[in-house]
Amino acid sequence: MPTIVARHKVGNFDTWLKGHQDRVNIFAPAISSFKTFQDADDPNSVVLVIEVTDIEKLGAIINDPANAHLKASHTVIDPITMSMPVDI
Template sequence: MATYVFRHKVGDIDAWLKGHSDRVRLFAPASNGFRTFQDADDPKSILIVVDTDNIEKLGAIINDPKNQPIKDRHTVLEPITMSMEINF
């Protein structure tokens, strides 16, 4: 299992927060769970830490055009940046 960090901004933090159950359902096929953080200095900047065994599948879910209405409803703003854990 690997851990990835996704960061993006949102247009409306309240709309985004209300979408938590949608994200749980959306990420479930490719995630072993995730944690959500909000920047202390920017309440519209979100960070999601995801544990996954299949980053390709998770990326496909995130980038699937059929999921754009969910992003729109949650006011997700592009770009979505992804970082991976460095193991020493």
């Protein structure tokens, strides 16, 4: 189960934060958990550290046009940058 980091901007942090349960629900088929962070220098930049169970399914959920209304209502600003672990 890989851990990934996802970063993106939001239009309004408080609005985005209120959508937490929506994120829990929509990502449930592809993840086991996530932690939420806010950048210290930019209150509208957020980071999720995600424990992924199905990376392909997660990508499909994020890119599904049917979920665009959630991005809009949570003030998510594209792009969403996803970083994968590196084996050293």
